[in-house]
Amino acid sequence: MVSPDIYKALGLTDAEYGKIEEIMGREPSSTELAMFSVEWSEHCGYPRSRKYLRLFPQQGKYPSLVGEDSGGIIVDDIAIIFKMESHNHPSQVEPKQGAATGVGGIIRDIFTAGARPIASLDSLRFGPLSEPYNRYLLKGVVDGISFYGNCLGVPTVGGEIYFDDSYSGNCLVNAMSIGICKKEDIARARAGGVGNPIMYVGSSTGKDGIGGCSVLASHEFCEGEEKRPTVQIGDPFTEKCLIEATMETLATGHVVGIKDMGAAGLTCSSAEMAAAGGVGMEIDLDKVPLRETGMEAFEIMMSESQERMLVCVKKGKEKEIKKIFEKWDLHGVVIGYVTEGTKLKVNYQGKVVAEIETDALAKAPIYDMPFEKPAYLDEMNRLDLNSIPLPKDQNDVLLKLLASPTIASKEWVYEQYDHMVQIGTTVLPGSDASVLRLKGTKKGLAATTDCNSRYCLLNPYRGAQIAVAEAARNLVCSGADPAAVTDCLNFGNPEKPDRFWYFKNCVEGIADACKSLNLPVVSGNVSLYNESPKGPINPTPTIGMIGILEDIDRRVTQFFKEDGNIIVLLGETKEEIGGSEYLKVIHEKVAGNAPELDLEKEKALQKTVYDAIQQGLVKSAHDCSEGGLAVALAECCISNKDKTVGAEIAFGSHLPTIRTDALLFGESQSRIIVSCTEKNALKVSALAKENKVPCSIIGKTAGKHLKIDGLIDLPLEKLTGTWRGAFVF
Amino acid sequence: MKFGVVVFPGSNCDHDCYHVVKEVLKQPVEFIWHKETKLDNFDCLIIPGGFSYGDYLRCGAIARFSPIMEEVIKFANKGGLVIGICNGFQVLLEAGLLPGAMLRNKNLHFICKFVELKVENTDTPFSSEYKKGQIIRIPVAHNEGNYYIDEKGLAELKKNNQIVFRYVENPNGALDDIAGIVNKERNVLGMMPHPERSSEIELTSKDGFPIFESIRKWLKEHGKS
Known part of the structure; x- marks a missing residue:
């Protein structure tokens, strides 16, 4: 019998462990248990939130694409792929690397869809700058985004920085990336064709980031914890080479499917690619390039080392693909094959260390979470205007507001980001939305991120609607027609009914506003458990939105x-x-x-x-x-x-x-x-x-x-x- | 007339330079992979900006040892036109094709913004389309653009009129406001600002384009059509 200490340390509950035993029909091996723990974590499997995400509309004014790891729209014959993702918990623990790998991860989701990344935006939220740790976080996060994004050559063109007491103890780093490709060049994150080789490409695997998605990202911060070892370390130079090698690889036409090894690393990429393709897979961990000796199977399967991907290629083409990655001084190794059936089999040092139905892994259980309107909200909503004295000097008020960090110019930040590389940025940061030209066409692309989380705290349904409406308004002000949405849903611990009530109401608000404005939600991410001993963050459903300019000269x-x-x-x-x-x-x-x-x-x-x-x-x-x-x-x-x-x-x-x-x-x-x-x-x-x-x-x-x-x-x-x-x- | 854009792993302004030469200047251009060991009839080489090898060491310090650099040095020594932009400038310094070195920006931050430059020397193949003293608006984007050279070297630069561009408002602490220099023979230019980012009006400034236009004109006058 596996001791409860073990599965609880992996972030699994008693009931979840029971369910795993039931699925397996036996006691799971340590590797299998580790694989379930990451795949069923909120960060990967969305067991607590998935039920509500189905409310989002998927169709709007442009044909939309909702893929395995990202989504987008088709404009003429161009696919615009975009997605936003959180890296809150790692950034709170280690701001520079947390933010850097957040940028790296979201950009990989874009180019593994076959699209060359053309722009990034970042929505950042911190507690008051009067606290030294919050200043450390702000500087570290900006440094991380600058370090990683600039080196990659993807311009960071916009975003927002917002301050509120509730983010002291749990900052938010939501990174959005946009890429483009010809619509026929879109790549899928699925395996297929029995006998086709599965290749591991990119950087080697180390012990960094083990449990990042389960132990770190799917729990609240508690007093005195040491979670730094769960944060990954970024290498933007390798990622830049990986982008180029991937674009060359996809151009060969020999790729069946490709997937980033992000959260939950090799476990997620192998299980989900197989599940999405409805096939089995057998991989051999002895072939995985390692950067340290003596790694256990579960460590290899859970590692979140950065700049790695899994590719299913057509039989006989593996040498050609390997050559491309070698040109860029990257690994390109066959570690397994597509098999009959629907099982993922993992071998290591002559033993079978895991054999699981991929569906059981990839489809986390769905929970019906209890929710309840918090008792304190009515009190918060009460505001007697007579109790608010009218300021005498309006000049003074205006100056104080302009100096408030949420409103003040963010030039200090965006000048540290290369926002012009790729020579597409036609409206630079500092306006309502950033505008990029789509080279070779008359068209332009506008992008923005928005959310006023104070509104969401006071009225989650309406606050979320305002986030959608304001994002669209910003795009319209730049001359664009709002086209599609990605979101990053940042909330507190979903196991607490008041937090979950906020989550539910915000999701419903976004869904209804998007339906009304005819905007599809094509991609997104959920980040729960954003709370510390100081309390939960404000409910923060960050909206990322893109719009299309028919004529770039009308910006x-x-x-x-x-x-x-x-x-x-x-x-x-x-x-x-x-x-x-x-x-x-x-x-x-x-x-x-x-x-x-x-x-x-x-x-x-x-x-x-x-x-x-x-x-x-x-x-x-x-x-x-x-x-x-x-x-x-x-x-x-x-x-x-x-x-x-x-x-x-x-x-x-x-x-x-x-x-x-x-x-x-x-x-x-x-x-x-x-x-x-x-x-x-x-x-x-x-x-x-x-x-x-x-x-x-x-x-x-x-x-x-x-x-x-x-x-x-x-x-x-x-x-x-x-x-x-x-x-x- | 044929332009070449050298690509190191980590170059990220290679496509931008290629775009401007091909689509705006409308001249033939090819990428040159850094592992190449010979050059095929090029008339002007562009060493683009970016982060060659990630620049985890001193900028350009590794790129300088790429196989192609032997050929770039030979090409320059024979009088071929070479322009290094941003990271390309740093590579040319490391390769010894231009004098001096780059320090970190004075504020210790990456700086990306439009700056104003004063054109100091129009008597080069890269700047003949400007007027002497002209103020132009071109963006910078770098971490290490704080140009440094010893006293003797600076005197030499001035004596030979090798300073081509100076910052109007110095963004990075560069010595004597230096933004761009040529070698004594004036066939190698290094500059921190990015002319390829200001060669089309959609990008709010075309002030960088005369550099490309000057090169085209010079090559034409020297029998390259």
Whole structure:
């Protein structure tokens, strides 16, 4: 009898162990037990979340592809493959390597689908920078992304950095990668054809990252634990060679299927490739290139050493493939074959160390998790506006918000990332969305990541919908038609009913918003157990979204272009300050409800701005988000590094009868600021009227100040200094 | 006229340089794998940017020993045009084709951004299409772009008018604001900024393209059509 200590150390429960014995009809070997433990972990098998992920729509306006490890859409004859994935737990333990291998892992998911990676984005969340460990994490994570991404030659073009107390003790690192290929060149992650060889390619296998997905990523952080040995170490140079060798290998046409050895390493890649192809597989661990002696079978099967892949090639072609990998100084070794039946058989040192039905491994059990609305939420949602004093000096509030790390310019970060390599980046970081040209076509691709987790904490269903709506709005502001979604669902321990209630509601919010906006969710990742003794993280369903520009020359940036343009506000400003950055920074409160969202109004707004941009009516477009209208206007004035432009705002008859702080800093949704010539302002107004979108001409660009209706008057120099100077280390 | 782009394992601006020569300059261009031991009738060699061998050691220190470098040195010594961009500049320094060395950026961070350069010397095959003193906007992207040379070497560079580009606002601490230099014979250029990233208007600046155009013109004037 296997002792409970052993399977519990691997992260398995009593019930799961019982089920494994039942499946096997005998006591599992140590290797088999290890293989089940990683495949059934939340990180790989999604036993707790899978039931709800089925709610996501898979079809939208472009034909979509939902593959084994990533997904994408087809635009004309180009496949755009993209996915976002978390590397939260490793980054909290060892920020540089954790973030670096997060980038490496997601990029491998893209090129194993046959697509050359063309861009990365990173959504990062930390606790307050007043705590030294959080500063260490921020610097380490940025360093890791810079170290790995720059060396690979994949531009890091965008993302977000967000701060909240709840991430102290458990930071979030969500990495997204985008790749493109001809649609006929898409590769699958499946084995097939009895007798076809299975090749191990890339780097050698060591003892790093053992249990990364099960012991580390599928449990909460507890006091005084040493989990650093479970973090993998990245080698971007090898990965760069692996990208090139893989692209050459796929171009031969001799590949049946290919899969990254990421989480759960060789176990996951062999079992899932066989299961996806409905075939058996036999592998011989003596043939696996090792970087240290004396490794046990279970260690080889569980190792998460980086920069390795498994390839099923056509019989007789193995020598040709081996030659390509050798050209790049990488391993290319046949370690096994596709077999009859549906079993995965693993041999080591003359013995059979594991023999398991691949389906049993690859299809983790599905659990119905109990959920319950937390009792504390009603209290949090209560916000009596009369108890919030109106600040006297609005200039001071605006400057404090611009200096808040969530809002301040992230130039210090993105200048450490090579965001221009591959000469595709036509809108550089620092606007609502980054825009890449698709070489050889007129088209462009816009990408963004979004999630305001405070909204999700206060109202998970609506907060998740806002994340989808805002991501789409950002893309529309850049001139793109929102096309498809990937997500990274970061939550606390799913075994606690309140955490799971948040998970369920956020998933439902995303699903409904995506259906309404006709966006498929083509790929994604779930990261649970994000909590420490300090408590759970805010529910954080990060949305990664891509959009298509029919004509790259129609791209638009967020900043004002010149004096004498008309400033138009589209959308309605309501008396909403719940969950706002203003409420947190100025009044130190996280309370109230998330801003309202009406998806029909959102669609009308997005259609108006999209059409206005397509008709060439718009000089700049920027959505109102954290910090509200005043911060958005300030960003329009100062976010162009090469040229700032002032603005004079007078609401006149458009002045809403609401509190001043809500007017300036409230975060009402579905609002976009555009600037245009006087003549075109009338056309934009007409378009808005047609779509029943509230539209107010609120001022014009002029001078060297931002002036808002007698409430705010600040020189651009002061705004720039505050906003750019607040985030430098 | 034929251009060659040398590819080391870890080069990552090779495709970008290839694209600009082929699609923008509209001239024939081929990749040259670093293990090659002979060069086939090239007129200009580009050593592109990136992280040759990952640059885990001093940048360019390993690439310098790649078999192709023997041929690049012979080619340069015979007067062939060689341009090293970013990591390519570092490789040329390591190979001894250009004087000086690179230190880490003064702020100890990787820096990727547009910078302004002043064109100091237009009397080279690489810069004839600029005006002397012209200010151009070209991006940098590097960790080790802090150019260093001893006093005697700097005096030599100045005396021979070998400094081609200077930073208007020095981003990395480079000595005397040096962004790009040629050898004494003026057939080898090394520069940290990336002209291939600013050769098309979609990328917000075409200020790097005159470098490629200067080379084309020079080659044409020297009988390469």
